[in-house]
Structure formats: C-alpha cells, structure tokens
Amino acid sequence: MFTVKIWGDRGSMPVPGPDTVIFGGNTSCLEIRCGKKLVIIDAGSGIRSLGDWIAKNDLKNGPIDADIFLTHTHWDHIMGFPMFTPIYIPGTTLRIHGPVNFEDETLEQIIGSQLSYRYWPVRQDELAAKIKYQSLKETQLDLGDGVIVKTKYLNHPVLCLGYRIEYEGKAMATAYDHEPFINLFPVDPKDPDYDPVIAEEGNKAATEENARVESFFHGADLLIHDTQYSAKEYRASKIGWGHSSFEHAINAANRAKVKHLLLFHHDPNRSDMELQELELFYKEKVKNKSSLKIDASREGQTFTLA
Amino acid sequence: MQENDYARKIKTYIVSMPSLPTTVAKVMEICNNPKTSPTDLDRVISLDPVLMGKVLKLINSAYYGFQNQVTSLVRAIIMLGVNTVKNLALNTAVLDKLSDKSGFRALNMEGFWRHSLCTGVVAKLIARKRGVDAQHLDEYFAAGLLHDIGKVPLNNILSNEYIRAMSLADRERIALYLAEKRTIDMDHAEAGSMIADAWHLDGPIADSIKYHHSLDVYEGPNEIIVMAVAAADYYANREGIGFSGCLYPEKLDPGIYEKLGISKTWLEEIDSLVSTEIEKASVFLNIK
Ligand SMILES: [Fe+2]
Ligand SMILES: [Fe+2]
Numbered sequence: 096m097f098t099v100k101i102w103g104d105r106g107s108m109p110v111p112g113p114d115t116v117i118f119g120g121n122t123s124c125l126e127i128r129c130g131k132k133l134v135i136i137d138a139g140s141g142i143r144s145l146g147d148w149i150a151k152n153d154l155k156n157g158p159i160d161a162d163i164f165l166t167h168t169h170w171d172h173i174m175g176f177p178m179f180t181p182i183y184i185p186g187t188t189l190r191i192h193g194p195v196n197f198e199d200e201t202l203e204q205i206i207g208s209q210l211s212y213r214y215w216p217v218r219q220d221e222l223a224a225k226i227k228y229q230s231l232k233e234t235q236l237d238l239g240d241g242v243i244v245k246t247k248y249l250n251h252p253v254l255c256l257g258y259r260i261e262y263e264g265k266a267m268a269t270a271y272d273h274e275p276f277i278n279l280f281p282v283d284p285k286d287p288d289y290d291p292v293i294a295e296e297g298n299k300a301a302t303e304e305n306a307r308v309e310s311f312f313h314g315a316d317l318l319i320h321d322t323q324y325s326a327k328e329y330r331a332s333k334i335g336w337g338h339s340s341f342e343h344a345i346n347a348a349n350r351a352k353v354k355h356l357l358l359f360h361h362d363p364n365r366s367d368m369e370l371q372e373l374e375l376f377y378k379e380k381v382k383n384k385s386s387l388k389i390d391a392s393r394e395g396q397t398f399t400l401a
Numbered sequence: 402m403q404e405n406d407y408a409r410k411i412k413t414y415i416v417s418m419p420s421l422p423t424t425v426a427k428v429m430e431i432c433n434n435p436k437t438s439p440t441d442l443d444r445v446i447s448l449d450p451v452l453m454g455k456v457l458k459l460i461n462s463a464y465y466g467f468q469n470q471v472t473s474l475v476r477a478i479i480m481l482g483v484n485t486v487k488n489l490a491l492n493t494a495v496l497d498k499l500s501d502k503s504g505f506r507a508l509n510m511e512g513f514w515r516h517s518l519c520t521g522v523v524a525k526l527i528a529r530k531r532g533v534d535a536q537h538l539d540e541y542f543a544a545g546l547l548h549d550i551g552k553v554p555l556n557n558i559l560s561n562e563y564i565r566a567m568s569l570a571d572r573e574r575i576a577l578y579l580a581e582k583r584t585i586d587m588d589h590a591e592a593g594s595m596i597a598d599a600w601h602l603d604g605p606i607a608d609s610i611k612y613h614h615s616l617d618v619y620e621g622p623n624e625i626i627v628m629a630v631a632a633a634d635y636y637a638n639r640e641g642i643g644f645s646g647c648l649y650p651e652k653l654d655p656g657i658y659e660k661l662g663i664s665k666t667w668l669e670e671i672d673s674l675v676s677t678e679i680e681k682a683s684v685f686l687n688i689k
C-alpha cells in the first residue's frame with residue numbers, strides 16, 4: 096500500500112468559510128502511508144485533524160511512530176504542530192526533519208518556540224512524545240522497509256526542500272513552496288550593471304537548476320506542485336515571492352513526464368468557484384496534447400499509488 | 402624599552418596589517434543594506450578572490466550538501482538567494498581577520514578566537530532578545546567578534562611584555578586591560594582603536610572596540626550595542642568559553658543589565674544556545 100492523503104493544501108494562511116469548502120482551508124499537510132510506515136509532510140493547520148485521526152485509528156495498534164518532513168519553516172507549514180495530538184500521547188516517537196538556514200536557530204528552536212508560554216499553554220519540554228529533530232539538506236534517506244526519501248533544494252525566500260518518496264516502484268514528489276529559478280542579474284546590455292559574462296552565467300545557472308528540479312520529480316506518479324498564482328498574476332507582481340504559476344507547474348510536469356499533477360498551495364484569496372474554473376481551464380488546455388493528468392488539490396482526498 | 406617605542410612599534414605593525422576597507426568594511430556596508438542587489442553583492446565579494454574562494458568552499462561544504470556543484474558566485478546567489486550569501490560573506494570576512502594564526506604567542510590563537518566568537522554570538526543573542534531587526538543582528542555579531550582586536554598587535558609584536566602583563570593581572574587579580582596599561586602603557590582598547598582608525602571603521606563596531614572596558618565615559622549614540630558587547634564579553638570570561646587572557650574581568654554595573662533588558666537568569670539559560678551557535682560558526686574556522 097502506497098497512499099497519499101491531503102489534509103491541507105492552502106497557502107500562506109488557513110481560510111475557513113463557505114468559499115473554501117471544496118478545496119479546503121487548511122494549510123499544507125500530507126499523510127503518506129508506505130506499508131506500515133507513516134510519513135507526514137508539513138505541519139500546517141491540516142495536521143490537527145490528521146493527529147486526531149491517528150489517535151483514534153492508529154493508536155490501538157500500538158504506539159505512534161512517524162517521520163515528519165517539513166518543506167521549510169515558514170509559518171503556514173509548521174503552525175499546526177502544537178495541535179498535533181500525538182505529541183501529547185506517551186509512547187509516541189517522532190522524527191522531525193527539515194532544512195534550516197545557516198545562522199538561524201536550530202529546527203528544534205524554530206518549531207519548539209511555538210510551544211512556549213507566550214504562544215501556547217504547554218511548553219516543549221512538557222510534551223509526552225519522544226521527538227528527535229534532524230536538520231536536512233539535499234540528500235537521500237533510507238527510511239527502511241523499502242521507503243526512500245530524496246530531497247532537492249527549491250527556490251523560495253528561505254531554504255526549502257522538495258521531497259520525493261519512492262516505494263514499491265512508485266514515486267510521489269513535492270515541489271512547493273517553489274518558484275522557478277531565475278537569473279537575478281541584469282541581461283539587458285543597456286543596464287549600467289550589465290556584464291555579459293555574468294548575464295550568461297546567470298542564465299546558465301537558472302536553466303540548469305530548473306532542469307535539476309525537473310529531473311528530481313521526473314516520472315513521478317504524483318507531483319504536488321506549488322501553483323499559487325496564474326502566469327499573469329506572477330508576472331504582474333509576484334516574481335521573487337517564491338511561488339509558481341499554474342502554467343509553470345504544468346509545463347515543468349509535462350516536460351518531466353509526470354503522470355499526475357496536483358495543483359497545490361492555493362492562494363488564500365482563491366474561492367472554490369475560482370479554483371473550479373481554473374482547474375477546468377487548465378484541464379481543457381492540456382487535453383489531447385499531453386497524457387498529463389491534472390487536478391486541483393482537494394482537502395480530504397486520497398491517492399493510491401500502489 | 403621606552404614607552405613611546407611600544408606605541409611606535411604597534412603603530413608600524415598596524416599600518417602593515419592587511420587593510421580592511423576593500424574586504425570586510427565593504428562587505429559589511431553592502432551586507433547591512435537591505436536593498437543590496439545581486440550585482441552589488443557579487444561585485445563586492447569578487448573584489449577579494451580569497452574571500453570569494455572561501456564563500457564558495459563553504460557553500461559546497463557538507464553544510465548544504467551541494468557536492469561541488471556551485472562553481473560561481475553568480476550561481477550561488479541564484480541558488481541560495483542574496484540573503485544567505487550575504488550572511489556567509491559577512492561571517493567569512495570578519496572571522497578571517499581573526500584567525501590569522503601566525504604570530505600568536507602570549508595568547509593562544511584558538512582560545513582567543515573562541516572568546517571573540519562567544520562574545521559575538523552572545524551579543525547577537527542579546528540583540529535578538531531585544532527584538533533588534535534582522536539586518537542589524539550581524540552588526541552586534543561583528544562588534545562582539547572584533548571587540549578585542551587590539552590584543553592582536555599587543556600579543557604579536559610585544560609578546561614578552563604581554564606575558565608580563567598577563568602575569569601581573571594574575572598576581573594582582575586585576576583585569577587584563579589595567580595590567581596592559583601598566584606594563585605597555587597602552588591597553589587593547591587603545592590599540593584596537595588605532596586599528597579601527599586605520600581600517601576606517603566607525604559606528605558601533607569601532608565604539609565597541611574602544612569603549613567595552615570604559616562604558617562609563619562613553620557618550621556616543623551606540624550605547625546599547627557597546628553595552629551588549631561588554632555584557633557578552635563578561636559572559637564569555639565568566640563562563641570560561643575560550644580564553645581572552647583575562648581571568649579577573651571587572652564586574653558589570655547592574656544598571657547595564659537593566660538597560661539591556663536582560664536578567665542574570667536569562668544569561669544562565671542561554672548556555673546551550675551559545676554552544677550550538679559557536680559550533681555552527683566554527684564551520685568558518687575550517688575553511689582555510
Ligand atoms: Fe577586552
Ligand atoms: Fe574580551
């Protein structure tokens with residue numbers, strides 16, 4: 096069994112309400128089951144319901160043991176942690192992995208500082224669970240039982256990792272929060288800062304990095320990709336914010352021969368109606384042109400890969 | 402030897418010290434500017450090939466897990482962003498100045514470096530605790546790191562006298578800077594201030610170098626940062642992290658802790674934080 100369940104797919108901030116019933120209002124959290132192994136990606140507000148589900152259904156089969164991989168430490172990806180019930184259950188073992196910027200606090204301090212009296216009534220040291228923190232870089236991990244996790248740095252204002260999980264010949268990958276790498280150096284010869292060598296090196300670096308991201312999720316059975324903006328919105332005012340457009344995600348997934356693309360990290364302002372329209376629009380666009388399957392992520396949905 | 406001979410020797414030495422403006426000062430200036438463009442950053446680091454080599458080496462080190470993929474600064478900036486590379490360059494540039502092992506005699510280089518690093522780390526923690534905004538945190542770090550820079554010339558060219566100063570401080574249980582004054586007629590704050598002038602450093606870093614042992618006479622605008630450095634220095638000495646040569650530091654006026662808004666208990670609680678930060682910064686030591 097290899098399943099991926101969406102417990103949260105919203106970007107930036109939870110947005111409950113009548114406009115977010117279909118796609119959901121919780122921020123990112125994925126539950127991945129590989130046989131008996133439980134892997135969670137991100138601890139956004141969606142992790143609260145996941146925690147309750149685990150407490151109700153998994154606990155009776157023995158103590159909870161899970162690996163939590165954080166894509167990065169932006170708040171929308173860690174905010175649900177204090178409400179993750181298993182941390183209060185004695186016997187729980189959690190291994191929390193994630194990237195940390197140089198010079199910043201450790202992962203434990205960043206996540207744990209949410210559990211300090213000024214923010215929360217329970218402190219980190221009072222948790223019943225056994226939690227091990229592990230900072231992560233671009234690497235490959237063997238979780239045992241045939242589960243392999245690969246990581247790749249993405250382009251976001253803080254260090255951010257994409258995850259690729261392989262099990263029983265199938266693969267799922269995440270590429271959020273992420274914006275395509277761009278050449279940050281001037282390419283216009285009229286620009287006073289223009290330098291042809293630098294401009295070329297910049298173009299080459301951006302192109303190569305984007306190719307590396309694509310080869311990272313190449314052939315994935317399920318790719319969960321940042322699509323916070325439309326190409327128009329992105330070009331108008333969101334370059335450098337660390338998020339992708341639908342167009343970029345679709346083209347990249349198509350080039351990488353991904354089988355199923357899940358549009359993810361929905362903009363908090365996007366209503367169900369708008370998302371439905373966008374989903375339909377992009378589905379139409381690729382129809383008959385590519386075998387790529389596209390869906391907008393819906394909270395509560397489960398995908399079975401094997 | 403005549404007293405003014407000491408002063409002359411020190412002056413000559415300082416003049417011959419590798420100049421700072423092209424590297425550290427410029428990097429600091431660029432790095433403290435939140436509007437720094439990728440081009441500015443690339444330019445200032447490229448000015449100093451040694452610094453550039455080190456930054457690239459660090460980026461390709463085990464810390465990030467890139468396996469020698471990052472072959473140019475331009476690429477590093479595109480991959481890691483301006484902010485990350487800025488911080489790396491700043492830390493590398495400043496630490497580099499302190500880790501020149503040649504000529505360390507009376508004081509042991511490793512111990513002195515640790516003392517400086519600890520003072521920088523704690524000054525930064527104090528700043529963070531005070532809610533200082535991110536772009537100024539490195540100023541606290543750099544000020545702490547460089548506060549005892551005046552010990553470098555004293556120790557390097559007057560090492561016999563410096564050993565005498567250290568044993569005088571030991572015998573009489575006085576602060577090292579007082580013993581320096583009596584033995585060499587110049588303390589490390591004065592020597593440091595000459596370095597600061599030679600390097601055209603001003604502002605909080607220069608003030609911290611000059612006044613960290615004489616807060617009571619300081620009247621400039623950087624009182625908080627100088628106090629933070631003095632408190633961090635005292636912490637490093639009292640906890641015995643590294644070795645500054647000073648076994649009997651002067652107690653700080655309790656008013657200083659009050660003004661900084663930190664308590665003795667807080668200082669006791671940061672121990673583990675300090676050691677992780679020092680371990681992290683030690684990465685820079687190994688990139689020679
Ligand atoms: Fe000193
Ligand atoms: Fe000191």
Ligand SMILES: [Zn+2]
Nearest residue numbers: 106107171272
């Ligand atoms: Zn996000």
Ligand SMILES: [Zn+2]
Nearest residue numbers: 167169251272
């Ligand atoms: Zn983010």
